[in-house]
Amino acid sequence: MIGSDSKHDTMTKAQVVAQLLPSTYAPKETGASFAPTNIALCKYWGKRNTELNLPATSSLSIALPGKGAFTKVMLSTQAEDTVTLNGLSIATNTSFYRRLTQFIELFRKKVMWRLHIEIQMTIPVAAGLASSACGFAALTMALNDLFQWQLPLRDLSILARLGSGSAARSLWSGFVEWHQGEREDGMDCYAEPLSMQWPSLCVGILTISQKEKFLSSREAMLRTVKTSDLYRCWPDKVQRDLTQLKRAIHEGDFTTFGMTAESNALAMHATMLSSWPPICYALPETLAAMQQLWELRQQGIEVYFTQDAGPNLKFLFLEESKPLINKQFSNLDIIYPFKQRVG
Numbered sequence: 222m223i224g225s226d227s228k229h230d231t232m233t234k235a236q237v238v239a240q241l242l243p244s245t246y247a248p249k250e251t252g253a254s255f256a257p258t259n260i261a262l263c264k265y266w267g268k269r270n271t272e273l274n275l276p277a278t279s280s281l282s283i284a285l286p287g288k289g290a291f292t293k294v295m296l297s298t299q300a301e302d303t304v305t306l307n308g309l310s311i312a313t314n315t316s317f318y319r320r321l322t323q324f325i326e327l328f329r330k331k332v333m334w335r336l337h338i339e340i341q342m343t344i345p346v347a348a349g350l351a352s353s354a355c356g357f358a359a360l361t362m363a364l365n366d367l368f369q370w371q372l373p374l375r376d377l378s379i380l381a382r383l384g385s386g387s388a389a390r391s392l393w394s395g396f397v398e399w400h401q402g403e404r405e406d407g408m409d410c411y412a413e414p415l416s417m418q419w420p421s422l423c424v425g426i427l428t429i430s431q432k433e434k435f436l437s438s439r440e441a442m443l444r445t446v447k448t449s450d451l452y453r454c455w456p457d458k459v460q461r462d463l464t465q466l467k468r469a470i471h472e473g474d475f476t477t478f479g480m481t482a483e484s485n486a487l488a489m490h491a492t493m494l495s496s497w498p499p500i501c502y503a504l505p506e507t508l509a510a511m512q513q514l515w516e517l518r519q520q521g522i523e524v525y526f527t528q529d530a531g532p533n534l535k536f537l538f539l540e541e542s543k544p545l546i547n548k549q550f551s552n553l554d555i556i557y558p559f560k561q562r563v564g
Contacts, residue, residue, distance in 0.1 A: 232406045233272060234383045238327045240408070241376045248334075252367025253293040256358035256391045257284040258344055260424060260535050262482040262527060263463045264489045265387055265399065267446045267455065274386040275410050277446075278459040279401045281466055282390045285424060285556050288344050289355035289391070292363045297337040304338045306346070317346075324357065324384040328364060345431040353438070357384030358391035378411040395558065396470060398463075417470050418559050423543060425536035425553040427526075429506045436500060438530040444496050451495040458488050479525030479537050486527040493530075504532040510550075517549060 259282035267277035297303060302322050304311040311318045325336060338360070346352045361381040365372055372380075374392050381388035390397045393414040402410030445452055462485045469478035493500035507528070514536065517524055522545050524538040536553065538546055547553060 234327050237273060237383060237407060238380065240406075241372065241380060242328070242330075243370055246368045246370055248296055248368050249366075251293060251295050252363045252365070253291070254359050254362035254366055255289060255291045256355045256362060256388075257286060257289040257394060258352065258355040259284050259387065259390045259397060260527060261387065261390075261529065262478075262537075263459055263466055263485050264529075266442055266489050266492065267452065268386070268442065269401070270405070270407070271443070273407045273410075274382050275407050276386060276399065276401050278456050279463055280387075280390070280399045280459070281463055282387070282397050282399070283424065283558050284391070284394045284397065285426075286394060286558060288426075288556065289342075290352070290359040291341040291343075292356070292359035293339045294360070294363045294367050295337045296367075297335045299335055299337070302336050302338065304340070306340045307342055320384075321356075321360070324360070325364075327383065328368075345428070346433065353385040354387040354391045357381050357388035360384065361388070362392065375411050375413065378413075379407065382407070382410065398467075415467070415470065419470065419473070420557070420559045421540040422475075422558060423536075423538050423540055423555055424558055425538065425546065425550065425555045427510055427534040427536060427550060427553055429504055429510070429532040429534070434502060434531050441493060441496075441500050441530055444498075444500065445492050447496075449492045449496045451492045455488065455492055458485070475523065475539055479523065482527050482537060483525040486529075490528060502531050503528070507532045507534060510534055513549060517546065522546065 261280055261282045263281040265276050265278070265280040269275050269277050301313065302325060304318055304321060306317070321338070340356065342352060342356070344352055358381045361377050361384065365377055378389045378392055381392065389412040390399050392412065396415040396417060397412050398415060399412040400410060404410070462481050465477055465481045468474070469481065490502070511526065511534070514524055514526055522542055524536055524542060524546055526534045526536050528534050536546065543555060547555070
């Protein structure tokens with residue numbers, strides 16, 4: 222059921238955590254992990270259970286090596302958790318701090334330990350580059366390291382999802398599929414990597430703005446599900462696109478791959494535009510870049526884009542097109558997902 226109400230949310234996050242964590246565990250001095258940001262090619266937009274972040278549809282993403290979050294966690298003697306982001310202390314009255322510590326609270330059980338958390342982000346925060354996804358994935362894996370839970374990645378994917386839905390996909394490199402699942406407890410809702418490699422594939426990040434977006438993805442998603450007449454068509458669209466993308470990846474069919482990813486992104490933003498009040502993350506510069514990209518395609522240069530809940534664009538193209546695309550977009554940050562190290 223899309224956008225379920227609270228009476229259907231029968232299980233809590235704490236109950237899910239209790240099912241997965243070992244009964245006893247001993248912390249070591251420090252835990253640390255890196256998690257790459259992931260760019261959705263077939264989007265996650267809408268939930269069937271808001272408490273557990275269970276998505277209305279499955280989705281497919283690609284990880285960006287070197288872009289993401291490195292998180293270190295240490296037990297602390299302070300009266301409350303302390304958090305730094307890129308070397309700066311995060312105040313306890315910020316939404317960033319509250320959301321992070323609410324997630325940590327799920328794991329405290331009866332032992333009231335406190336943590337010092339150091340986060341280094343190599344991408345802007347809350348600007349539509351999946352900072353929440355890599356942030357909660359890195360934190361989950363760092364906690365697994367600190368407390369020596371020794372949980373399999375599938376279980377860590379479920380736990381990371383409780384912090385941010387798309388964090389379920391940020392535990393791996395390459396292509397990753399997140400299964401929507403059917404169970405009410407979400408134990409069949411996790412991500413797993415696809416085995417296919419595509420060495421010549423490039424992802425170019427076109428940063429339009431690094432400012433925090435005016436509306437969080439979480440709030441935008443809820444509004445879309447509740448008010449958009451177009452949203453009823455979204456699950457069928459995702460199912461078709463997911464099948465086409467996986468087939469295109471398997472066959473190395475870049476045209477179908479790029480067209481499907483771009484179409485999926487535009488459809489997601491169409492549902493937002495048809496919400497009320499309307500939601501539009503694109504800035505004038507975003508639309509100008511789209512037009513410029515479409516002009517390149519008319520000239521025979523095969524390049525496509527995808528856009529998440531923010532103004533920034535991610536270009537998809539093959540290595541052979543890099544010189545011509547770089548000429549038109551000199552500030553493009555070009556990444557080889559299958560040639561660079563993830564962390």
